[in-house]
Amino acid sequence: MPRTIPMLSGDEQRIYYIEKTTGGLDNGTSFLELRGDLTRSDAWIFNNNTNWTDAITRKGIFQQYNTALSGGGDRINYYWGLGYANQYGTTKGTGYDRFNTRFNLNYKVSDRFKVTADLNYTNSLTDKRGQEHPITNGSQELNPLLLARQIPAYFPVYSRNGLNYFLDRNITISSHSRYNPLALIDYSTYFTRANRFMASTSVDFKIRSNIDFRAQVATDFRESADEYFLPGYATDALPGEVLYNAGLQTEGYQLMINSNNRLTWSAIKKKDHRLTFTGVLTYNIDRNNSTEVQYYNSASPQLKSADAAAIISGATGNYGTSKYLGMFVQGHYAMKDRYFITVTGKTEGDSRYGADNPYSIFPAIGGAWEISKESF
Numbered sequence: 001m002p003r004t005i006p007m008l009s010g011d012e013q014r015i016y017y018i019e020k021t022t023g024g025l026d027n028g029t030s031f032l033e034l035r036g037d038l039t040r041s042d043a044w045i046f047n048n049n050t051n052w053t054d055a056i057t058r059k060g061i062f063q064q065y066n067t068a069l070s071g072g073g074d075r076i077n078y079y080w081g082l083g084y085a086n087q088y089g090t091t092k093g094t095g096y097d098r099f100n101t102r103f104n105l106n107y108k109v110s111d112r113f114k115v116t117a118d119l120n121y122t123n124s125l126t127d128k129r130g131q132e133h134p135i136t137n138g139s140q141e142l143n144p145l146l147l148a149r150q151i152p153a154y155f156p157v158y159s160r161n162g163l164n165y166f167l168d169r170n171i172t173i174s175s176h177s178r179y180n181p182l183a184l185i186d187y188s189t190y191f192t193r194a195n196r197f198m199a200s201t202s203v204d205f206k207i208r209s210n211i212d213f214r215a216q217v218a219t220d221f222r223e224s225a226d227e228y229f230l231p232g233y234a235t236d237a238l239p240g241e242v243l244y245n246a247g248l249q250t251e252g253y254q255l256m257i258n259s260n261n262r263l264t265w266s267a268i269k270k271k272d273h274r275l276t277f278t279g280v281l282t283y284n285i286d287r288n289n290s291t292e293v294q295y296y297n298s299a300s301p302q303l304k305s306a307d308a309a310a311i312i313s314g315a316t317g318n319y320g321t322s323k324y325l326g327m328f329v330q331g332h333y334a335m336k337d338r339y340f341i342t343v344t345g346k347t348e349g350d351s352r353y354g355a356d357n358p359y360s361i362f363p364a365i366g367g368a369w370e371i372s373k374e375s376f
Helices: 010-022 052-056 144-150 181-187
Strands: 061-072 076-088 094-108 113-128 189-208 211-230 246-269 273-296 311-335 339-350 359-369
Touching: 052 144, 052 181, 144 181
Parallel strands: none
Antiparallel strands: 061 076, 076 094, 094 113, 113 189, 189 211, 211 246, 246 273, 273 311, 311 339, 339 359
16 A cells, blocks of 8 residues: 655754755754744744644535425326535535426327426535635645645644734745635635526427427526635735735626427338438527636725726636537438448538538438348
8 A cells, every 4th residue: 555654743844944944054043933942932933733734624524315206197297306415525615515406297198299398407506715716826826735735834723812814924934824724715705606407398299100200499508607705814915916805706608509300201111121211400509608807906805896906907708609500311221121221411500610611511321231130
């Protein structure tokens, strides 16, 4: 089994830092704060043995509840289900909360006509404070898990009065004195709200004994938004710095609509000969819209929205609509379940092809011989 290498304690890190920076030629005059003198006024800062990984981890808890109602008879069947899931991650500031419901209905109007409907809705909230934050300070990532491995163990978790987290940008021995993983988690706001609605309905109609028609319409709507805010006191930031009351807001949606219609005609259906024609008409629409705004230097940590920020550091957006129309016709002939010929014609148009070439035609012909059924 692989061996786990333990992190250095605070005492070990103090000794290591002194030896590293003095090249092993320590004369006892440098870095006095790291020498364990408990009479110093700053001794509470440098004489700790903090396990930062343990400080930001916890036991994960997962809960899930489901209930369903179903019934029906010869002609109609229905199903309605509800579900709820809640998860607390093993890292503080991570979690997931989800509610979903589904409804399904199958109605056999007659032996020749059937209707099906399906509805799905999901609402979720994801807590991401314990993950990598979407802003950086130069090359320094704001990632609680990463910082828990970088911040020296000799620093304390809390301030001297125990009311706040320890943060001090003025300590020159380590730049990480201003990045407390727990402060990043507890002081920040970082979550994603998402909604998704899917619906589809289909109709199956046997026009004649050898002609079947099926029509289906489906829609898929997705909406999500990120809200992020980091107050200046979470990193001991000063007004004007990129980490001072910094935020990020995103919002977007996507709507997809799909219509599919299929006609199947069994022109010949005998023991040794089968001829089937299939026609399919498909129409799709895909619309999407998204925005993202980054900002910082708002007047107060209570003013978290972008319109309250003094500096907008970035703003992007995207909007698009694509449409697709396709038609597919196929003839399939089988003789004695051994010899097969298929002729296919397909044409499609897509707005992404451009105005100069909106439609394309794809003909195809194929044959097959199942030799294993021959007598020889």
